[in-house]
Amino acid sequence: MNVNVKKIDGSSALRSAELADGPLTGLRVLDFTTVVVGPVATRTLADYGADVIKIEAPEGDLLRKLGGASRSSANSPKFLQMNGNKRSIAIDLKSPEGQEIVQNLLKTADMIVVNMRQPALVKLNLDYESVCAVNDKIIHCTLTGYGSGGRYHGRPAYDTIIQGVGGLAACNERAGGEPRFVPLVLADHLVGLIAVQMILLALRARDVSGEAQKIEVPMYENVVRFVLEEHMGQMAFEPARGKTGDVRVLEPHSRPVQTSDGYICVSANTDKQAHALFEAIGRPELKTDARFATVSGRYSNVAEYFSIRNEALREKSTQHWMKLLEELDVPAMPYNTLEDLFNDPHLEDVGFFSQLEHPDEGTIRRMRLPNTLSAGERRNPMPAPRLGEHNAAILSEIGVGLEEQADLAERGVIASQ
Amino acid sequence: MNVNVKKIDGSSALRSAELADGPLTGLRVLDFTTVVVGPVATRTLADYGADVIKIEAPEGDLLRKLGGASRSSANSPKFLQMNGNKRSIAIDLKSPEGQEIVQNLLKTADMIVVNMRQPALVKLNLDYESVCAVNDKIIHCTLTGYGSGGRYHGRPAYDTIIQGVGGLAACNERAGGEPRFVPLVLADHLVGLIAVQMILLALRARDVSGEAQKIEVPMYENVVRFVLEEHMGQMAFEPARGKTGDVRVLEPHSRPVQTSDGYICVSANTDKQAHALFEAIGRPELKTDARFATVSGRYSNVAEYFSIRNEALREKSTQHWMKLLEELDVPAMPYNTLEDLFNDPHLEDVGFFSQLEHPDEGTIRRMRLPNTLSAGERRNPMPAPRLGEHNAAILSEIGVGLEEQADLAERGVIASQ
Numbered sequence: 049m050n051v052n053v054k055k056i057d058g059s060s061a062l063r064s065a066e067l068a069d070g071p072l073t074g075l076r077v078l079d080f081t082t083v084v085v086g087p088v089a090t091r092t093l094a095d096y097g098a099d100v101i102k103i104e105a106p107e108g109d110l111l112r113k114l115g116g117a118s119r120s121s122a123n124s125p126k127f128l129q130m131n132g133n134k135r136s137i138a139i140d141l142k143s144p145e146g147q148e149i150v151q152n153l154l155k156t157a158d159m160i161v162v163n164m165r166q167p168a169l170v171k172l173n174l175d176y177e178s179v180c181a182v183n184d185k186i187i188h189c190t191l192t193g194y195g196s197g198g199r200y201h202g203r204p205a206y207d208t209i210i211q212g213v214g215g216l217a218a219c220n221e222r223a224g225g226e227p228r229f230v231p232l233v234l235a236d237h238l239v240g241l242i243a244v245q246m247i248l249l250a251l252r253a254r255d256v257s258g259e260a261q262k263i264e265v266p267m268y269e270n271v272v273r274f275v276l277e278e279h280m281g282q283m284a285f286e287p288a289r290g291k292t293g294d295v296r297v298l299e300p301h302s303r304p305v306q307t308s309d310g311y312i313c314v315s316a317n318t319d320k321q322a323h324a325l326f327e328a329i330g331r332p333e334l335k336t337d338a339r340f341a342t343v344s345g346r347y348s349n350v351a352e353y354f355s356i357r358n359e360a361l362r363e364k365s366t367q368h369w370m371k372l373l374e375e376l377d378v379p380a381m382p383y384n385t386l387e388d389l390f391n392d393p394h395l396e397d398v399g400f401f402s403q404l405e406h407p408d409e410g411t412i413r414r415m416r417l418p419n420t421l422s423a424g425e426r427r428n429p430m431p432a433p434r435l436g437e438h439n440a441a442i443l444s445e446i447g448v449g450l451e452e453q454a455d456l457a458e459r460g461v462i463a464s465q
Numbered sequence: 466m467n468v469n470v471k472k473i474d475g476s477s478a479l480r481s482a483e484l485a486d487g488p489l490t491g492l493r494v495l496d497f498t499t500v501v502v503g504p505v506a507t508r509t510l511a512d513y514g515a516d517v518i519k520i521e522a523p524e525g526d527l528l529r530k531l532g533g534a535s536r537s538s539a540n541s542p543k544f545l546q547m548n549g550n551k552r553s554i555a556i557d558l559k560s561p562e563g564q565e566i567v568q569n570l571l572k573t574a575d576m577i578v579v580n581m582r583q584p585a586l587v588k589l590n591l592d593y594e595s596v597c598a599v600n601d602k603i604i605h606c607t608l609t610g611y612g613s614g615g616r617y618h619g620r621p622a623y624d625t626i627i628q629g630v631g632g633l634a635a636c637n638e639r640a641g642g643e644p645r646f647v648p649l650v651l652a653d654h655l656v657g658l659i660a661v662q663m664i665l666l667a668l669r670a671r672d673v674s675g676e677a678q679k680i681e682v683p684m685y686e687n688v689v690r691f692v693l694e695e696h697m698g699q700m701a702f703e704p705a706r707g708k709t710g711d712v713r714v715l716e717p718h719s720r721p722v723q724t725s726d727g728y729i730c731v732s733a734n735t736d737k738q739a740h741a742l743f744e745a746i747g748r749p750e751l752k753t754d755a756r757f758a759t760v761s762g763r764y765s766n767v768a769e770y771f772s773i774r775n776e777a778l779r780e781k782s783t784q785h786w787m788k789l790l791e792e793l794d795v796p797a798m799p800y801n802t803l804e805d806l807f808n809d810p811h812l813e814d815v816g817f818f819s820q821l822e823h824p825d826e827g828t829i830r831r832m833r834l835p836n837t838l839s840a841g842e843r844r845n846p847m848p849a850p851r852l853g854e855h856n857a858a859i860l861s862e863i864g865v866g867l868e869e870q871a872d873l874a875e876r877g878v879i880a881s882q
Contacts, residue, residue, distance in 0.1 A: 071670040125701035198811035204796035212730030213798040223648035231640035248665035253488040253840030269835035284542035313629030379621035386709040394615035418686035423670030
């Protein structure tokens, strides 16, 4: 058999030798999303070379203000992180002229990512069928709170809502006694990562078949699956053999362990590692204790296992244990606060932090992409865009003249900061 | 310009019309990984059609026992979730015959995913250069704890270690006062999702260029970036304008809110939503209170904002608030425990849970893929494999006869449960 990866013509065009900014060089993404889930997905596409056009309403992405203070008050720290490498155009989508601009941009796009509800999409001619009518090779990704076909579909969804209904807060209740959110916008951030997978799978399918692709990514179902992959526990069996939960992970003693002068993280999972840990803490007799000798034994007696470990490590310093455990090949690392990360020597070695200039905010801190890939990544990183920063550039690309642009600005069809 | 997505020949072969099991139909993945981070990545590839061959040591993936009890004790619930749709071959990689089998399999593969350290890889001829020597179109993905080029490279890494050193436990310290892990194997699970992105980006590059691709995915750097994208806070600026952390997300009052008979999750972010919430709780005067009238105002006074909300909601039932907030278009959902998820009507509507037969465990519970994609997904889901379940099938495919297979089994080169 031979792979028929079809030649794709039209605007998405690139040549293999031209993947200069990574595997997605030459692909254009229209991004109508706001806050975190969509923006983190499209930023990843931008990091690997896609030309991501962030299409904002004249008032701008809510995250510009919702994610913390800044010098200009127009670009929160979280907004800056989630929107690097994109261009921004700010359009009144409800105006006929705004609609026309979008339709012209759609003809040049490879992908569109939206997180509006279906009626709003239809009204703006951004639903899959309408978009296909102007671009029959489009990859159309809808991010939604709850999947179509289920009764919650169309309900509004924000991160904490999904954490609460989707089982993330429940993990904290099981481990700590009361429902709490994970103190990250974890549902949004996770689903954003998953959306990238779906978009790249669709791109593969389009590269092979040449056909348009429709994607739906519901936050709720993704989070439930993420949680239950880990914590279905004994309900993985029918009939259930017991209750949900991986007791080892939910065990309250599973935590950074206090030493005499700080915290340390230790993870002795294999028999070899656990036996070495028992040596290190001066309890070699546990190696032949049926409760702790084997993986299954330690799993069944996890509270006692972790508790013995935690008691013992309290006696000496972090440095003492790090040295000893390293010698014995027991996985261990010191605990880092958020502030510590900025002084971490390994991160320094790999050039993790660097600087970038932002027109409003001055010098901002940039993190490198953590992963390396033969095909490379975007060469010249751009800071997150100002609202409408690229109005002129983008409109010129689709043939809107300067005079017309001025007129559109005057009438409020396009806006900028 | 025209896209030159090159024809790929050899074993990876498929025709466009033959993407019957999703976009990765016809691609073969050799998976040498264990526990969570690798397996969750390759399972995703398998879900979308790749032929994932899980290559286990004769003692099997540690997660078979580390992830909870089961009827047979050989397939923990977590193992079952992370390894569906794969085939297993159990080989002694250190034996010359085992090496030969792997080399023959490599010739037929599109991708290889490993999480061994570099010296072990070299010893087994599984490092990038060695693999390229037998297959110059391979996509080679190494999952590592800490990136090469930094001083922690080569150190062992498990989920809790990375949570502790990488800032996830630190988020809990900031929100709750003491370092705690998120009660999920979150670092592993996250990085597994990210690895899929990298593999699919590399596949795109290979489809375009026809060239082999090398990927490195370090857990530590990925987790640090994930955490700091959210919580770099005022250290996003140089010089720093203050400390790390998105105070809104770290705020202790940001939690599922107690009602008179349970919990509810409410997220009023825009002015319209917040003002409607103030109406709902009988505090319309807050709409014009400078502290709470705007997004920025509420961000700066988040503790008080959440605290007023939490106090008010305690007075009436979850059902009362759900009805009222829905009428006012304020995003809200009830809180679900892990057990509740199995009775959730929306999940029932979308056919989220179904059943599958496992040879050792009997009937097991399966979750559907949350996302939909025009190009489809694997049609016939398979349960996670028994150890060495597909020894015979896979060896036959590379021309090892039945007699030779029996001999290999006798000498312990291949193993099965």
